[in-house]
Structure formats: C-alpha cells, structure tokens
Amino acid sequence: MPLGSGDLAAIRLTLELASLTTVLLLILGTPLAWWLAQTRSRLRGVVGALVALPLVLPPTVIGFYLLLVLGPHGWVGQATQALGLGTVVFSFAGLVAGSVIYSLPFVVQPLQNAFSAIGPRPLEVAATLRASPLDCFFTVVLPLARPGFVTAAILGFAHTVGEFGVVLMIGGNIPGKTRVVSVQIFDHVEALEYAQAHWLAGAMVAFSFLVLLALYSSRGHKQVWG
Numbered sequence: 001m002p003l004g005s006g007d008l009a010a011i012r013l014t015l016e017l018a019s020l021t022t023v024l025l026l027i028l029g030t031p032l033a034w035w036l037a038q039t040r041s042r043l044r045g046v047v048g049a050l051v052a053l054p055l056v057l058p059p060t061v062i063g064f065y066l067l068l069v070l071g072p073h074g075w076v077g078q079a080t081q082a083l084g085l086g087t088v089v090f091s092f093a094g095l096v097a098g099s100v101i102y103s104l105p106f107v108v109q110p111l112q113n114a115f116s117a118i119g120p121r122p123l124e125v126a127a128t129l130r131a132s133p134l135d136c137f138f139t140v141v142l143p144l145a146r147p148g149f150v151t152a153a154i155l156g157f158a159h160t161v162g163e164f165g166v167v168l169m170i171g172g173n174i175p176g177k178t179r180v181v182s183v184q185i186f187d188h189v190e191a192l193e194y195a196q197a198h199w200l201a202g203a204m205v206a207f208s209f210l211v212l213l214a215l216y217s218s219r220g221h222k223q224v225w226g
Helices: 005-038 044-055 059-070 075-082 092-118 121-128 133-144 146-161 165-171 181-190 194-217 219-225
Strands: none
Touching: 005 044, 005 092, 005 146, 005 181, 005 194, 044 092, 059 075, 059 092, 059 165, 092 133, 092 146, 092 165, 121 133, 133 146, 146 194, 165 181, 181 194
16 A cells, blocks of 8 residues: 555655754764763763663653643743744654754764774874864864764664654644654554554664664774774
8 A cells, every 4th residue: 555645744754853853963962972072070970871861761751841841831931932932842843852852862972982982192193283172173083983973873863763752742743744754653553554554664664674784784883882
C-alpha cells in the first residue's frame, strides 16, 4: 500500500525537524563540548551530568517539564507571550526546542571525545607559531576533530528522527504541523491500520540500520568511540 498524503507530510516534517535540530546542536554543542574537554572547573561534572541527563530520563519526563516551562504559565512561556510571540508549545518551534534538549548528549559527547583525543601537543605547537586561541581552534582543532563532527551530526540527526515521547508531549499531534513519523506510526497502530504502519515502521528500521552501518563502518567512528 503506497504512502498517503499524511504519511508524506509526516516524513517531510520529520526531515525538516531533524535537519534544523542537527544544525542548532552543532552550533550550540561545539563550544559546550570544547569547554567540557578543556576545563578543570569543579562544575565540569555537574554540567556533564546535565548534558547526559536525557540518556537516562524517560522522554515523557523531559517532555512534561518542557511543557510546564514553555507553556503559558511557565517562565519561558510568559516571557515569549510578553514579547508578543505567543507560546512555542504545540508548534514546530516547540518540537525544535524539545529535540535540541533531548538529542544534546548525542552531539556533545562525540565532540567532547574528539576534542579530548587531540591532546595538548598540537595546540602548544600552534601557540609557539604565535597563533591566537581562535586561530588554533579553527585551523588545528576543527580539522583534527572532523570525525567527531561527522559522528555527532549523524547521531543527532538519527536520534531526532526517532523521537516519540518528547515530541508528542511538547508538540501534540497536529497534522502537517507537529505530527512527525513516529507519531504517525502510533496513529496508524491505534486505528488498526497495520499496513500503513508497516510501511513507515519498515522505513524507520531501514533508515536506522543504514545510519548505524555507516557509523560503524567509518574510520571516524573508530577514532571517536574506539
């Protein structure tokens, strides 16, 4: 049975969400991962634990607290309403906010490991050549950490595609607006439309396998995680 218009809309929305989330995570996660890899601050453990928290918390717990914070009575929701922006819950912006938080460790941890693996020696050599810290980062660190960025981007994108609990809690189930593939599958199963669910679920299985195959077959994966 071919995919229906609702299925195609869910796929398009999911790809848009995963792409935007991955870009934002790389922008936000890079300085955070660099700080975690380089700092000797006592806050390092606390920040690292907060970053890793989505790995152990149920997605519904994260979604619930995001709903409270971003909702009309939460401090973020009240701030956005005061600015005339409304609230971000049950919107695409809400999906992005929830996805960034939920997928954060899948981007930060590979980058942190890649930065830590570089060691101090390349930076010391660059410093002796009078390179500024910013020059060192862009000309030395980023090229050496490229495998980590590839791994982080793949994991962040794939993890966002597979989200369910967080996006359902913060975005609801609005066709064409917040209904992503995982929620669409749930709707098909709930309606006993197993054939339609099979098409989408099978596509998710194939996508996940190909992502993991590429990840485990790449040299970058071995350098970052090995």
